[in-house]
Each structure stands twice: as C-alpha cells, then as structure tokens.
Amino acid sequence: MRDAETVTFGGSGLDRAAWLRGNPEELAMRRRDGSACVLPIWRGKPLFAGHSAAWVAPGHSVLETAAETPVFLGLDEGQARFAADISAWEPETGDTPPAGVFFDPTEQRHPALPDDHRFAELRGVMADLTPRDAELVATAKAILGWHRSHRFCSACGQPSAVADGGWQRRCAACGTFHFPRTDPVVIMLITHGNKTLLGRSPGWPEGMYSCLAGFVEPGEPLEAAVRREVAEETGIRVGPVRYLASQPWPYPSSLMIGCAGEAVTEEITIDPHEIEDAIWVSREDVALALSGEHPTIRRPRNGAIAGFLLANWVADRLD
Numbered sequence: 001m002r003d004a005e006t007v008t009f010g011g012s013g014l015d016r017a018a019w020l021r022g023n024p025e026e027l028a029m030r031r032r033d034g035s036a037c038v039l040p041i042w043r044g045k046p047l048f049a050g051h052s053a054a055w056v057a058p059g060h061s062v063l064e065t066a067a068e069t070p071v072f073l074g075l076d077e078g079q080a081r082f083a084a085d086i087s088a089w090e091p092e093t094g095d096t097p098p099a100g101v102f103f104d105p106t107e108q109r110h111p112a113l114p115d116d117h118r119f120a121e122l123r124g125v126m127a128d129l130t131p132r133d134a135e136l137v138a139t140a141k142a143i144l145g146w147h148r149s150h151r152f153c154s155a156c157g158q159p160s161a162v163a164d165g166g167w168q169r170r171c172a173a174c175g176t177f178h179f180p181r182t183d184p185v186v187i188m189l190i191t192h193g194n195k196t197l198l199g200r201s202p203g204w205p206e207g208m209y210s211c212l213a214g215f216v217e218p219g220e221p222l223e224a225a226v227r228r229e230v231a232e233e234t235g236i237r238v239g240p241v242r243y244l245a246s247q248p249w250p251y252p253s254s255l256m257i258g259c260a261g262e263a264v265t266e267e268i269t270i271d272p273h274e275i276e277d278a279i280w281v282s283r284e285d286v287a288l289a290l291s292g293e294h295p296t297i298r299r300p301r302n303g304a305i306a307g308f309l310l311a312n313w314v315a316d317r318l319d
C-alpha cells in the first residue's frame with residue numbers, strides 16, 4: 001500500500017543509533033553535558049505542551065522520581081533523546097485517573113513545570129503530533145511500559161536490571177537476557193463486494209464500531225490469524241488475505257498489522273464472549289461515519305489504523 005507509512009506512528013526515520021546503546025559512559029556524558037533531552041512519562045501518560053511532546057533537560061527536578069536509568073530513544077538531528085519513567089511521583093492536586101476506562105480524560109500538572117505542561121493520554125493527542133514526535137512518544141511509552149511490567153526475571157524470578165541503553169533487561173542471578181516485547185495484532189478490513197465487516201466490543205462508547213482485530217498466536221502466519229479471528233468472532237469465512245500497512249500501538253506494546261481480506265460467506269454469527277455486535281456496512285455508510293454524519297455509527301478515532309484503512313478503502317487507495 002503506497003501510503004502505508006503515513007498512518008499515525010508510521011515512523012519518521014528516527015536514527016535509533018543502536019551502536020550507542022552499549023556505551024553507558026557516552027550516554028551518561030550526553031545527559032551530563034546538557035546536550036540531551038528527556039521525555040518524562042507518568043504511569044503511561046507522556047508529558048505534552050500543547051500538541052507537542054514536552055522535553056526537559058536531563059537534570060530537571062521533575063526527573064527526581066525517575067525509577068531507573070532513562071531509556072535511550074535515539075538521535076534526533078544529532079541530539080540524544082531519552083525517556084524516563086516518573087510513575088513514583090504522587091500528584092498533590094488534580095483529578096485522579098479513573099480505573100478501567102476506555103479513555104482517561106484526566107490530566108496531571110507537575111509543580112516544577114510550566115502551566116501548559118501536562119501528563120495526558122496519548123490517544124487524545126496522537127493525531128496532532130508531528131511524525132517525529134509520534135515515533136519518539138510511541139517508542140518511549142511502549143518501552144517504559146515494558147520495563148514497568150518486567151522488573152523480575154521470567155526464568156528465575158529474581159529482580160532484573162536495565163541494560164543496553166534501556167533495550168534489554170539482564171538478570172544477574174541466572175544470566176538471562178530479556179528483550180522488549182512487541183505483540184503482533186492483525187486488524188482486518190474484511191470486504192464483501194461493496195460492504196465491509198465492522199464489530200464492537202463490550203464497554204466501547206455508544207455507536208463505536210471498528211475493523212475486527214486479534215492477537216497473532218504462536219506458530220501462526222498473519223493470513224491464518226486473520227481467517228481464524230474473523231471466523232471465531234463472526235462465523236464469516238475469509239478467502240484471500242493481503243498485507244496493507246502496520247502501526248506501532250503502545251497500549252501497551254502492540255504492532256497492529258493491517259490486512260485486507262475477502263469474505264466468502266456473508267451470514268454473521270457472533271461469539272458473545274468475543275464481541276458484542278458485528279455488522280456489514282456499505283462503502284457509502286462508512287463514508288458518512290468517517291465524516292461524522294452517520295446517524296448511528298460514530299466517527300473512528302483519529303490516528304488509529306482502523307480509521308486509516310477505512311478511509312483509504314472508501315477513497316479506493318488500498319493499492
């Protein structure tokens with residue numbers, strides 16, 4: 001697909017400078033000499049100023065509660081970029097993030113930062129970021145999330161430590177190296193003639209429908225994952241499948257792999273354990289939903305690959 005990499009988080013050609021990761025002295029020097037900058041992330045919420053990521057100097061007091069050595073993200077125009085997890089910070093004021101909601105609308109402000117700086121859900125800002133900011137923030141959120149949830153060695157249970165500029169954890173007790181996880185998810189634009197198959201999960205906002213999606217299982221090619229997920233959730237059988245575009249999706253660590261699939265059956269039988277509803281929607285109705293004018297189907301969220309695939313399908317730009 002020609003426009004594949006224009007999706008949000010589609011990559012900006014960031015120089016990840018992997019050769020620097022194994023040189024902790026050089027990384028520490030770049031933080032000390034003031035030439036680097038750091039993105040603080042609090043409990044999965046990056047720091048933003050307006051519609052941009054907000055970077056701070058490595059010695060900034062907001063980083064006092066950083067859990068571990070900052071992760072080295074790469075070189076942006078030669079400037080070293082890091083990300084630090086400051087989840088240990090306890091805000092004294094502001095709203096408490098609600099538990100278990102689809103979208104956390106609360107924002108937190110830190111007393112050591114200017115008033116326009118706030119920790120916020122990436123979902124609410126992602127579509128406005130520059131491609132470079134989007135790549136840096138998505139990378140930072142995903143890898144810091146991995147560190148937070150992988151503090152102990154999965155081989156022996158002992159605490160592990162950050163290594164390789166943040167791109168590994170190592171266990172001193174048993175010597176195992178651990179690498180950041182990326183979980184592949186297929187998300188599929190299933191079509192049958194002029195219609196596409198959309199579904200919704202329990203708990204989604206009213207009127208929200210999206211392309212079906214599911215995790216790829218061990219030992220399974222993408223094409224088989226597409227056919228299995230669609231069959232499990234809706235009973236629809238799918239014939240030819242092809243790759244369209246991919247999107248890193250740091251919620252917490254997925255890679256969304258957008259595929260097109262042609263349905264060979266039409267009758268929907270949903271599995272209520274998997275989804276709440278599934279419907280065939282015409283190209284004209286998808287166009288209305290994309291413009292926010294459909295009476296019952298809500299406009300897809302800006303920045304997510306489902307809306308990107310649907311918009312390209314409506315515009316006949318899947319080639």
Ligand SMILES: [Zn+2]
Pocket residue numbers: 153154155156157158171172173174175176
């Ligand atoms: Zn171990």
